[in-house]
Amino acid sequence: MSPMILNTIEVMLNGLMTGVMYSLVALGFVLIFKASGIFNYAQGVMALFAALTLVGFQSGQIPFSHLINVVFGTDYHNWGPGMNAFLAILLTMAVMVLLAWLVERLVLRHLVNQEPIILFMATIGLAFFMEGLGDMMWGANIKVLDIGLPSGGSFWWEDVTRVWATEGSEYYGMYIDVLDVWAAGIAIVLVIALTLFSQYTKTGRALRAVADDHQAALTVGISLRTIWIVVWSIAGFVALVAGIMWGSKSGIQFSLSLIALKALPVLILGGFTSIPGAIVGGLIIGVGEKLFEFAIGPLIGGATENWFAYVLALMFLMFRPQGLYGDKIIERV
């Protein structure tokens, strides 16, 4: 094969990996949207918050140390040397569940039966609040997240692909980040686990019932409040996974919460209500934007990744307003 084709394949592979990362974030949106009809804008910030909390636990930071030091004039920063990654993940998960409970108790409970747009606005408020809270608790400096996942280019894959090129051409093999492969693997496991959970467990069935029809679910005795807490906890868990992956890839900083915006076109392509849709949409966007940047980007000045996903989604919507796998939109007067 000529190096040109191999380069294209490399770009596509990397696009697929990025796509998986987008899907991870989109998944959190779909879960909450299906179960409560809420479009949770705070999903990206939840990922940021989870990653911050994880690093905080891991490095043994004292929460709110900045605030405490300023108010009481003390100088505390750490309570100890930190803890191992596994324990930190468990503790972070506990924090996310607590958060889910608080959100249900303090916000959602009071907004039952409001229009979707108002619930959407409430999650924007939540996003603001959590952004401030995360920085207040753990400080706003950029942090490095390392829970022991391997990273860097794969030499094995480089060696394998080097011989594919035609004799005599200058080609040094494909670059692929091991971390991306891990992320893809974890995402696949996560999706399978979520599917099994919603198909075969009692809580999972209750979740689907609530998604189908709130009132019918209430009449057969499913507690809406419990379900909402469960859903938000799961979304918190997905956010944690996404936060770990994006955090180990590019460090934990505010821009992490902006990937939530990238998840929106993914959702549109896939349809708001479909878990497979979120995956396929993510892959299409990931591959599409990488290929576009590779093939056409240099001609028009580059950095097309900023807008390509949205324009693609816009074009797509013109032909299929409900997305790839979404439920057909039926309107009645």
Next chain:
Amino acid sequence: MFYRESGDFKTSYAADQQTFPIRFDRIVVALILVCAFLVVPFFINDYWEKSILLPFLVWSLAALGLNILTGYCGQVSLGTGGFMAVGAYACYKLTTGFPDLNIIFVILLSGGITALVGIIFGLPSLRIKGFYLAVATLASQFFLVWLFNKVPWFYNYSASGQITMPERSVFGTAVTGSAATPSATYLFSLLFVVVFAFIARNLTRGRLGRSWMAIRDMDIAAEIIGVPPLQAKLSAFAVSSFYIGLSGALFFGVYLGAVEPTEAFGIDKSFLVLFMIIIGGLGSIFGSFVGAAFMVLLPVLFKNIMVGGFGWPTDMVQHFIFMLVGGLIMFFLIVEPHGLAQLWRVTKEKLRLWPFPH
């Protein structure tokens, strides 16, 4: 006791339709306007101009524009930042391209150009709605900002990629550039805001405004009773973009003087304006102003209290403001989902009856 009509006797349509049916309101509004035009300019200093009054005026104009689109016509848009950028760059190209053109016309023309761009990006709204449309408008946000970054013609091939407003004056008084005094820039912006708030109020209660509201409430039903969705939606996009373009031009030309597109017109600006109209009240002119005041003044207030009063470090105050604004958004949505304007409406009803309970 003072806050009421003396009986509900209206003998003409004009009296029935007036914006401020209560005399007390009319007096207060007149007083505020007199104050704003004749008193404030003599006391304004650099700090009040740059961090309070000008941002308030510019953002209330943007909020007015978005409120026309989102509040009155029901089309959620996240492209405000991009449209403001169009206004700013149109203003820049027009001032540098036609140095003799009066700045007032430049700003009006910038609004007009933004309206045309708005119509183009409004076309998808004929086919998609709701959240889907919101995401589609994100395309305009990111595409436009990218365009202004990448095409050198827009920033006249300057090395830094920034655009800088040259000095322009109205009736011999500089209103842009470094020589402009605080009172001049303030009065210039205030004039635009007052005139266009007046126009917006009258647009929204006329035929056009009613067709927007019909589309917002139920677009299919509106179409059936004879409101053309194409005209209504595209005119809402055009008028809204016109306002947003004006505010973008003022933001760049009068308020900042020099901007860099990614930073000045990022997605956070789109959200900021959206918050303003949600907190202020969707579908309310008064709400746009209250919302803009809320989002502009609150951070300044808390910064002054905490940094000045308690001596907290600025970065922490910044985080605290984030928490506070987020908390307040949720609080207001729970207490009054229809914004501060609705809260004011309820208060007014109560005031009319006071001191009697019924």
